[in-house]
Amino acid sequence: MHDNQPQDVAPDALPDVITRYLNAHRTHDTASAISAFHPDATVIDEGKTHQGSSAIETWLTRSATEYTYTIELTGAQEVDAQHYITTQHLEGNFPGGVVDLHYRFALSCGLIEELLIEP
Template sequence: MHDNQPHAITPDTLPETITRYLKAHRTHDTATAITAFTRDATVTDDGATYEGTAAIEQWLSRSATEFTYTIELTGAQQTDAAHYAATHHLEGNFPGGTIDLHYRFTLRDHLIERLVIAP
């Protein structure tokens, strides 16, 4: 069945690259997090797009210090071999205090080529 509809998977079956990025991001380990991306990767977060590893590294460093929050992986989906999504529940001192964010990943050659973060 190839209808390109996302289907639920268990978070522990996400590809290693995504798991490595998520764990490093959660622990504010920018050096490890950046290794999960292709050199020409793009990240879209909060309405802004960051292109290339230098811009993504700056985004990671800033997002790690801007607010204090907890993050819990609450679900995962797979659309095909290159497209995955992870849902996180965040609680912290940012406007609103709680939010569920969807991290949509596109992989290329076992690395993250594109990441879009949105509610």
């Protein structure tokens, strides 16, 4: 747990690796998105854990093809130098049609070590 209170930051103040991932994810560029992750990174989305490059690549590919949706970055926060939270607004043909999700990033060695996606 972090005692630090998240501080709002401008989206362009996010670390490059997070911006690269978010842009690649928005354009369904799986190769660029996967390059932002540490080889043994963990992604937790919809309560499921995806560990390692091949599992994350499968998750990215599935999420890009399962539904059609738009993603808009609506907020960014810095917890500390290695932990960031972004808020993404999604609209599309998934159940509910509209959702705001928090992407909680943990960085290590300039790459994403962990990504937790939750409402």
